[in-house]
Amino acid sequence: MDLRLGDNQYGKAEVRLVRVDRAEAGHTVTDLNVSTALAGDLDATHLTGDNSGVLPTDTQKNTVYAFARDGVGEPEEFGLRLARHFVDTTPTITRARVHLERYRWERITVDGQPAHHSFARAAGVRTATVTYDGTTAWVVSGLTDLTVMNTTGSEFHGFHRDRFTTLPEATDRILATAVTARWRHATDTANWAESFGLARGALLEAFADTHSRSLQQTLHAMGERVLRGQPDLAQIRLSLPNKHHFLVDLSPFDLDNPGEVFFAADRPYGLIEGEVIRDGAPDPGLAWW
Known part of the structure; x- marks a missing residue:
């Protein structure tokens, strides 16, 4: 009986990231849950245990945090940056998918004015999923x-x-x-x-x-x-x-x-x-x- 390796991917799930932008007029909180999934020429790691083409999931986590140092912006934008980086810099990776959940924090109002650095969690979660194959990027937004x-x-x-x-x-x-x-x-x-x-x-x-x-x-x-x-x-x-x-x-x-x-x-x-x-x-x- 002939068997073959089917579709596969791997990544780092639910990387929790909170960035605080400390503007003088008032702080802004970006609270994300980021999951990455990479696919490509990964037969060797599955069939022989050769990991030379595998970008560790820990590296993927570190990349999320490092990219956040330059700012996050909108979740779709951040997802595009990450997905393109993984495909364009890792020879064995031909597709990257980044899923993001953004939790909403709103500044608390005191005497009719938004507080400088105090927040309350708001209802609903914003989502974004970016898939990039080296040529085309598909962007899905949601909630x-x-x-x-x-x-x-x-x-x-x-x-x-x-x-x-x-x-x-x-x-x-x-x-x-x-x-x-x-x-x-x-x-x-x-x-x-x-x-x-x-x-x-x-x-x-x-x-x-x-x-x-x-x-x-x-x-x-x-x-x-x-x-x-x-x-x-x-x-x-x-x-x-x-x-x-x-x-x-x-x-x-x-x-x-x-x-x-x-x-x-x-x-x-x-x-x-x-x-x-x-x-x-x-x-x-x-x-x-």
Whole structure:
């Protein structure tokens, strides 16, 4: 029986990096979780244990910290710098992927003014993934853990039923989810901060002003709003867990419940996923995700 080595990669996962920019007017915190993954001519290390072509994962970690000394900037920009460095300076490496999570810190307000060096952690995590193969760079921006809720304006009825279906139809329900979204840029140059702000705003606006008949419909409306607002985005993928809120039966206590008291269930939950794609956009396949 013939066997061969399949696809492989290696890297350093979850390098925690915090940079403080100490401007006189007020400090700024950049808080990142950086993971690197390298692929290329690595047969020897797998088949014979010859490590001459392997850039140690510890070196990858050190590179993240060393590059931060010159400044981080936007996560997409930092990821591009790292990915290009690994491919362009290591002969055996032909593809580098850098995934970044940026945790948001906002300066605390005191007497109506932002504090000089005091911060509070803000909701939601910004993400970026950069893949570079020596010629082309694919940039994917995104966010996760952005929890949103509509207390009305959501329905779910008319669904298929079989003998195991017990779910009652709903014409007015709470709709809540924790948004994970990733959108791919058509180029590797952009105003990353502005693009992220526009995309985040579009996601929130579409969630708020879509009268939802299903979470699938809301997902599509959110993705469509992001792409229509930014022509340089090629596609967006969303993952929306349905954070169920069930009306509590208060009748055993001789109390009514006119849509005011709910039980928030954490599991199991529906998980709705999908993507919206711009016609004609170049498609690098699944590898860039």
